[in-house]
Amino acid sequence: MDVRRARERYRGGDPAAGIETRHAFSFGPHYDPDNLRFGAVIACNEERLAPGAGFDEHPHRHTEIVTWVVEGELTHRDSTGRETVVRPGDVQRLSAASGVRHVERNAGERPLTFLQMWLAPLEPGGDPHYEVVRAVTDSTPYALPEAGATLHVRRMAAGERTAVPDAAYVYVHVVRGEVLLAGEELGPGDAARLTDAKDVEAVAATAPAELLLWEMAAR
Template structure:
């Protein structure tokens, strides 16, 4: 298990524009050849947008983009005509496929925090697709077959235990609270990259929420952009 702490993330964004970004992997102008990906996951960004701030229209291709709102509301618009407001508990996925453009903004009156995870697809190309699942229930898996991955949402009370999936690769991101994962305590924005996971248990040290990506052991030749 390779634990990456919140303070190891590197900072991006644009403070003057009300955008604060924290990246777990090599991203944009920050290039780290030893930290390009883990399995299908090629980015796990924590974004904080002040009211009225946002990312103007920009392109993506050959990437599965999954967004989880921590607090506030995220307004999404894309070139395929989708306009939605994403709230805490919703899972949003944009399959960029052969190419799509989108806008992400905080049109609300309160600060917005969201976690955005990019996954490399099994095959490039295809037509863009969009999906939003409102209020996903605890322990309900969300499949991203285009990337051969499964997202599990876990919400734990203090002292509550849960098994995490056995898998060739697990990427665990703590959204809020503290959890003990295989004997190691992780706090908000900490992450663990686990290889050959078997019999791993998570225990809530406090009330906590975590996102767990379950992935197979193949597919390292995938590309994302």
């Protein structure tokens, strides 16, 4: 298990424009050849947007982009013609495939915090695809077969336990609260990368605790 603390993330974004970003992996000008990916995950960015701030239209290719809103509302528009508002508890997925362009903004009056995770597809190409699954529950895994991955959401009361999937790769991100993962204390923004996970448990030390777990097959 490789633990990465929130304070160790690369700082990015444009604070003067109301954009603050924390990168968990090598990203843009923050190049780290030893931290390019884990399993299918190639980026895990914590984004904080002030009201009115956002990312102007920009392109993506050959990437599965999954977004989880922590607080506030994210307004999304893309070249497939979709325009949606994503709220806490929703899973947004944009499959860039052969190419897509999109805009992401905080059109609300409150600060916006969201987590955006990029996964490498098993095969490049195809047609862009977009969807939002509203109010994802703990008992409903979100499958991403294009990347050989499944997202699990865990919300726990203090003292509650949850099993970590047995898998070749598991990426665990703490959204809120504090948890014990295989005896290691993790707080908000901390992450753990598990290889060949088996019989691993997470225990909530405080409530509410919220975890995102990517279960990934060997590639």
